[in-house]
Structure formats: C-alpha cells, structure tokens
Amino acid sequence: MIAELAQRAQELGGVKLYKRNIERVLSGLLVSDDFWTIVDISDLPVPGASAIVKVLIEEGLAFVDSSDGIRLTQKGLDLVKELGIEPHFDYTCQACEGRGIPFYAKPEFYREFLQLTKERPKAIRDYDQGSVTPETTISRVLFMDARGDVRNKNIIVLGAEDDLTGLAIALFRKARSVLVIDIDKRLIDFDNEIFRSLGIENARAMVWDLRNPLPKEILGSYDVFVSDPPETLPAFRAFIGRGIATLRQDGGVGYFGLTLRDSSVFRWRDFQVSLTTEFGVAITDIVQDFNIYETWDYHKETKAWELAPVKRDPQSTWYRSAWYRVEALPGFKRWNEPIGDDVFYLDEEGSTT
Numbered sequence: 001m002i003a004e005l006a007q008r009a010q011e012l013g014g015v016k017l018y019k020r021n022i023e024r025v026l027s028g029l030l031v032s033d034d035f036w037t038i039v040d041i042s043d044l045p046v047p048g049a050s051a052i053v054k055v056l057i058e059e060g061l062a063f064v065d066s067s068d069g070i071r072l073t074q075k076g077l078d079l080v081k082e083l084g085i086e087p088h089f090d091y092t093c094q095a096c097e098g099r100g101i102p103f104y105a106k107p108e109f110y111r112e113f114l115q116l117t118k119e120r121p122k123a124i125r126d127y128d129q130g131s132v133t134p135e136t137t138i139s140r141v142l143f144m145d146a147r148g149d150v151r152n153k154n155i156i157v158l159g160a161e162d163d164l165t166g167l168a169i170a171l172f173r174k175a176r177s178v179l180v181i182d183i184d185k186r187l188i189d190f191d192n193e194i195f196r197s198l199g200i201e202n203a204r205a206m207v208w209d210l211r212n213p214l215p216k217e218i219l220g221s222y223d224v225f226v227s228d229p230p231e232t233l234p235a236f237r238a239f240i241g242r243g244i245a246t247l248r249q250d251g252g253v254g255y256f257g258l259t260l261r262d263s264s265v266f267r268w269r270d271f272q273v274s275l276t277t278e279f280g281v282a283i284t285d286i287v288q289d290f291n292i293y294e295t296w297d298y299h300k301e302t303k304a305w306e307l308a309p310v311k312r313d314p315q316s317t318w319y320r321s322a323w324y325r326v327e328a329l330p331g332f333k334r335w336n337e338p339i340g341d342d343v344f345y346l347d348e349e350g351s352t353t
C-alpha cells in the first residue's frame, strides 16, 4: 500500500520518492498541520512533499480543515497505527539550535555583526537568494574556527553572500585574507563599505558571475572556500567545483550548505559521488539542519507556493540546509569550465526560486 502511494506521488510530483518518504510525511502529520513544517520534518523537496499530501487527500487518508491545516482522517489514523508509525520527535538542543556550536560563545562578535547588518540588502528572487539567520552565519564562522579553518588562512567566499558569511569572517578578524565574490553588486558594495569604514584591509569583495570560469589569479590560491549553492547540478559545479579549484594544495578545505528542500536524497548521492570520485575530496562533516533560512519575501511568487496543497503562510522557519565540510586529498581535481544558464537555479526538484 505505502509503496504504491509513493509511486503515485512520484508520478504526480515528478521527483523520485520511496516508501520512507510517505512514512516521514505521516509521522509529521501526527505533530503538525502546517504544510511547510511537514516539508521540513520529512526532509523532502517541496514538489515531493506536496504530491504525497495530495495523494493522501485523494485516498481519503488526510483532509484540509477550515483553517487550511492538513490533518489525518480516521482512515489515515488507522493506517498509521497499522504501520506502526509514531509521531515525529524533535530533540533539538534549544541552546545551540542543534548545531553543536553556540552562536553566543563570542558575544561581542555576535553583537557587532547584528549591529552592522541591520540595513542589510534584502534577499531577492533574481539569484535564488534566501538569507540564513544571523545566528547561523555566526555559527558558521565559529564552526570553521573550531576546525582550525580560519586563523591565518586565506579564505574565499563564492556566491551566497546574501548570508553575509564573508563579512562575518572578516569581522572575526582572524583570517589572513578574505575575498568575497558574488553576482549581486548590492552585497559587494555593502561588504566593501563596511570593510572601508572599519579599516579592515585584508578583506575585499568583487562582483563575479560563477557561471564564468574563475580568473587565473584566484585558482589554486586559497586555503578555505565557503559557499551555498542552488541545488541544480550545473550550479553545484559552478559553486563547489570552482570552490575546490581555488584551493592551493591538498589539505585545503571547503564549506557549503546543501538542502533537501530543493533537492532529493537521490540528488545528494549524485553530489557526494561527484565530490569524492570526480573532484577528489573527502566529506568530513555533514551537520543536518545547521543552516536556518528566513522565509524570503517572494515566497508567494514561487513554484513551491503554487504547488503547495494549501495556500497558508508558513507557521515558522521551515527551510534548512546541512552544513558540509570537505577536505581536498592529494590528487584532487581543479574544475573550471564555463556553464550555460538554462537550468542554473531551478529544475524538477527545486521550486523555491
């Protein structure tokens, strides 16, 4: 029965699904009626979660109540019982928000970042932007520092400066140098203005479209790269492939976010194969749900909103990504080819642009 539901939802949603995905959605429905929370709990791309909910409704296993909440019917509750599916449990540490790194460990750093970024540029749709919370950005830097990847290192941040991670690394004042490259001139100007006004001379930001190969002087020049790519395969190569190409030598390190809200675990396997077998890096850390994103203002203009089985605002933050750390091993590959822009931001699994 459940495998059949997965098959039907897969046909409806156009993304790969299997039995476990149905179980996770049912488990989520036992604790929340909010569609976006269900997406979060079930670790599914929106088109997949939406298709599963729609199939459950068609089968009389779930229904939409008068406040646009999704709830299990008696038939749904009977099925859940029969299958032995339990309510989703959340044991996330409230102090560190589940990252294992308390963002308040360096209070002056956190406060300075908050103060300086009050007027930060808003996330816009053009480049698939969606900013992580300030607590996430600060925790990224502390996580990197705890792994020995900040002090006296040359660090490059590629794309995704809507999260202001490059700015935060520079404000931490421990790196040897920081270069931020991003397609969005608003962010580049924002960073450079802060560097200038605070007299931070070892950091700079420049506009760059990562679809284009990196210039020679950037290749093989850095100890650490940081990024947060859109989850399409071409964007993964442009952000992460090129990130690896900036590393000076083996032992170089990369950090980036990968989400299951815009890609499936099947796609993650492709990414991981490409990282380990093609680019020659080892994955040393994956901290699931490390990165928490503020819901972007353009949410109601996206395919995700259009696909949602109910049109109700998310009840809380729901979009998260895992924090990956990779280490380049001897013989790692520097990839730096041009990339077309046809499916750069959006494909069948992605829907939040």
Ligand code: SPD
Pocket: 128, 129, 130, 131, 228, 229, 230, 231, 257, 258, 259, 293, 296, 321, 352, 353
């Ligand atoms: N389009 C909405 C926000 C997307 C944020 N990007 C997250 C990328 C994770 N790798």
